[in-house]
Amino acid sequence: GDSVTQMEGPVTLSEEAFLTINCTYTATGYPSLFWYVQYPGEGLQLLLKATKADDKGSNKGFEATYRKETTSFHLEKGSVQVSDSAVYFCALGGNTNAGKSTFGDGTTLTVKP
Amino acid sequence: DVKVTQSSRYLVKRTGEKVFLECVQDMDHENMFWYRQDPGLGLRLIYFSYDVKMKEKGDIPEGYSVSREKKERFSLILESASTNQTSMYLCASTAWGEADSGNTIYFGEGSWLTVV
Numbered sequence: 001g002d003s004v005t006q007m008e009g010p011v012t013l014s015e016e017a018f019l020t021i022n023c024t025y026t027a028t029g030y031p032s033l034f035w036y037v038q039y040p041g042e043g044l045q046l047l048l049k050a051t052k053a054d055d056k057g058s059n060k061g062f063e064a065t066y067r068k069e070t071t072s073f074h075l076e077k078g079s080v081q082v083s084d085s086a087v088y089f090c091a092l093g094g095n096t097n098a099g100k101s102t103f104g105d106g107t108t109l110t111v112k113p
Numbered sequence: 114d115v116k117v118t119q120s121s122r123y124l125v126k127r128t129g130e131k132v133f134l135e136c137v138q139d140m141d142h143e144n145m146f147w148y149r150q151d152p153g154l155g156l157r158l159i160y161f162s163y164d165v166k167m168k169e170k171g172d173i174p175e176g177y178s179v180s181r182e183k184k185e186r187f188s189l190i191l192e193s194a195s196t197n198q199t200s201m202y203l204c205a206s207t208a209w210g211e212a213d214s215g216n217t218i219y220f221g222e223g224s225w226l227t228v229v
């Protein structure tokens with residue numbers, strides 16, 4: 001079945017450091033790929049997505065490129081801020097019309113001033 | 114602004130009580146989900162529904178049931194709450210679409226349930 005493997009956390013960085021959170025997947029077909037973010041005490045919200053190979057999703061300075069050859073969708077940001085402290089989830093889009101997605105376990109990021 | 118609203122943010126219930134968690138979405142989405150989130154276990158799907166009165170079991174349905182009488186509302190029911198159901202519960206919805214269509218999932222803010 002489909003699966004998502006995320007880099008284990010927690011990750012602690014200093015402000016303005018470079019961020020990479022690795023995500024690899026196993027799936028039949030060519031799913032859409034997503035990064036969701038969960039700020040403390042809140043639900044998840046979409047950060048960015050890519051719907052086909054070589055697409056780059058970007059938002060709020062974060063980027064991720066859909067790499068079919070390596071089945072990866074790594075999240076990057078050039079300079080993190082304290083406000084980026086959150087839990088980040090990589091996800092495969094649903095492979096049926098019912099939209100049931102597959103989520104990674106989440107990676108907790110803490111950014112220190 | 115799209116919205117998934119969960120009726121209760123924080124609940125404390127006694128063992129054996131029947132518990133209802135309500136969720137309403139205003140986006141006319143066909144698909145709705147209930148997840149449970151526990152530290153170190155990520156998100157686990159309890160039940161989902163792709164149409165009114167339709168439901169499908171997710172990965173951990175034991176001890177739970179659901180109800181979807183109207184398109185915008187999806188309720189999670191704990192028939193007899195137990196302490197191991199203490200958790201954060203997240204409701205979500207997404208539009209019906211072609212497989213791998215890239216439809217975004219929209220989440221509510223979560224309901225923190227403590228069973229004592």
